[in-house]
């Protein structure tokens with residue numbers, strides 16, 4: 571499921587592919603790096619801004635590529651310091667990119683921990699029962715250029731916040747591929763985009779600070795383990811038994827825990843680093859102490875970090891978040907076993923931060939014209 575734009579985005583080119591295209595036009599070898607430098611380091615917003623390129627080359631670039639395949643339509647700031655960017659692609663599709671700033675004591679907001687969450691698909695086919703992104707199914711995969719464009723849009727927003735000193739992407743602590751879509755279902759575009767994100771001619775962001783989150787596509791997890799760039803892995807577990815997991819995640823029927831857990835272990839052993847198990851706490855679904863005990867056993871077995879996330883309510887879905895006491899009791903079972911565990915106080919509740927909600931609300935408004 572691919573969209574073919576009139577002009578491919580420049581953000582979809584690598585140094586090698588652009589060098590080859592330019593060589594075919596008789597351009598010197600240094601031009602590709604110069605052009606990508608304008609795009610990623612100097613953040614030119616128009617071809618004319620690339621002032622040290624010959625005019626004829628700028629015209630050719632304009633005829634050949636789109637400079638930015640995603641337009642910012644909304645930047646929703648939330649009171650708890652989360653920014654949600656709603657971006658429109660060339661076919662009118664909407665995607666979400668989120669900036670999460672975690673304030674630290676005694677430190678101003680600009681020096682707080684910052685994470686960017688990016689999307690890899692328009693909609694999602696995985697149909698997790700609790701998720702807004704899966705509600706309307708999968709519309710299409712994003713191209714590598716569209717995935718990279720989200721990060722450039724984040725840079726533009728940061729540049730606007732700090733106009734006197736261009737904020738480098740490196741000032742972000744982490745990038746998580748946890749937005750709309752199942753990243754590993756769009757594997758080739760994902761790896762291409764993350765390679766650009768990591769490259770010194772691209773955005774220069776360290777692979778070890780990039781986490782890919784999957785609902786549990788076991789064969790692709792094993793493939794990812796063999797990638798030379800050592801990305802981090804997070805697995806959306808959300809159920810510590812097959813019965814509970816299958817109730818809310820259809821992927822569990824194809825890849826039940828007996829297949830998923832060994833894949834987590836294999837990834838962790840291959841990279842010598844902890845995998846994160848994500849666990850959204852949903853009232854009366856997976857928040858019992860029995861589930862906590864099973865999760866403790868799994869996490870201990872594969873030596874994983876556990877991230878507990880109280881559920882964000884989604885319009886039209888019946889699920890609710892458990893009360894704080896119940897959340898704490900669940901977390902305590904894990905803490906008592908000396909596991910590495912975080913109980914997230916989630917950001918962005920007031921801006922429809924649960925995956926895919928802002929997009930759904932905006933699409934609904936467009937349909938009804940309200």
Ligand code: SF4
Pocket residue numbers: 694695696697698701702703704749750751752785925
């Ligand atoms: S939780 Fe992730 S994998 Fe599941 S439907 Fe939502 S976007 Fe897709």
